[in-house]
Amino acid sequence: MTGWLGPAEWAAVALSLKVAFWAVAGSLPFALAVAIWLARGRHAGLQLVNGLVHLPLILPPVVTGYLLLMAFGRQGPLGEALGALGITIAFRWTGAALAAAVMAFPLMVRAIRLAVEGVDPRLEQAAATLGASPLRVFVTVTLPLILPGILAGAVLAFAKAMGEFGATITFVSNIPGETQTLSLAVYALMQTPGAEGAALRLMVLSVVLALAALLASEALARRARRRVAGE
């Protein structure tokens, strides 16, 4: 196996996995909160929130990346604040994770929101009449019923994070070993004469990873439907 890809390529794959994992793990609690809020909320401003959440899906990724750079760069307002705490995000792998998280966020929110909307609020009422506090209702009824939806959303977001390109390269550049994820490595190899073979191998690997994630997400969604039907 080690002969199949060079150490630099393996480093890119490992970095992609790390970036995607943290992108999903870090944004999952926020995605859950936003999804429940969008599904259940009655607030007039929800349409605006909905639009903001979906913005990265519609904006050119390079614009999203540039906006991130403006906000989190060394001179950016958020970057400066974090810098004062000794945290730098721009041009680091953490920045790549942030870019991936922002790009994958809409997908995760959509999947979880669908699951929340599928939960019958009358079941939650029934739980309350049986003595369950709102928190307990959430943990014992709502959460188990939307869990497959959460997992499906997380898998989809993971796949998206693995393949993120535009926002990442704009925000954190293409630094081997630090921010050069799978797709950035493919891009770099394509620019290098004689490296077409390595690029092709990485592309095959991307396709396999993406396909596996999609299938897993579908399987989880099917399970979610069965679970809500109580079979």
Place this chain on the structure above:
Amino acid sequence: MSLSVALRHRFGGFALDVAFEAGPGVTALFGRSGAGKTTVVNAVAGLLRPDAGRIVAGGEVLLDTATGRFLPPHRRRVGYVFQDGRLFPHLSVAANLAYGARLSGGVDGTDLARIADLLGIGALLDRRPGALSGGEKQRVAIGRALLARPRILLMDEPLAALDAPRKAEILPYIERLAQEAGLPILYVSHAVDEVARLAATVVVLAGGRVARAGPAAELFADPDTAPLLGLREAGAILPARVVAHADDGLSELAVSGGQLFLPRVAAAVGAQVRLRLHASDVMLALARPEGISALNVLRVRITRLHAGEGPGVMVGLQAGQDRLLARITRRSATTLDLTEGMELYAVLKSVAPAQGDVLVG
């Protein structure tokens, strides 16, 4: 333990303004769709916050808008059996049953066994709700509510979504529940036969108000209430005792006004049963009829004549300690010159009290 309810609530174009008391046993909230029945039980459960009102259960104030008290649903200990069961689809039957019990001080094995036995669901414990029939789901829902140790039980048309055989399957369980559990049950229904079978007290709701309230036997025999219950379904409830089972398939029953012969009643000699006599199955005669096939004739006194819009007259009758209801035509009433206080004979066709209307109570 008892329940006291006073509510005012307005939503859409509908105004609800009711007050009633419910003691031990089954109190039926009866009325047509849209009469406000579900709104009342939802307010008792705490799923709806009324504009104004006060609800007290077993001495504890669940709601008092005057003092701003609103106990949230999970702290009311009010069991609720919904029309649609609402079992948790992701949990097994056993876990559904244990859900409320766990929150009210732990699952007691003997309690679980007793209630599973009472409801006949012992064999279903490992199943998922999706694999249950409608009747089974409802029985599990009843068990789940009971195991949470409620101080009152609300049942919102628990049989409405079921077909006749499934209803017949569950009714006996609810009857036993009312006798054995000893907790007040607020039973919402628009089906007269269910109410007649189960209820000790009836509260009739119409247009968001209490149209009538009182003991079931009194309301069902009241000619003025009959139109509210529906004329077709009108009929008295009569307590009786089984005296003997004859060889020819009939059972002899004693009522306070005499004796009745019914097709074999499924109860032991000496058992108390409840009969339902449809008003349209009761004929009136000025003299004791001779040479007719009907076996059951009771001497009665007219207590009330209620003439409605149509061609019929509802006649309230006193037979011993009990009250009966007869529905006759206005023409017959005129021909016989019926007046209140008049003594005459009520002829009941021996087949009239249907088996389904006889219950052990």
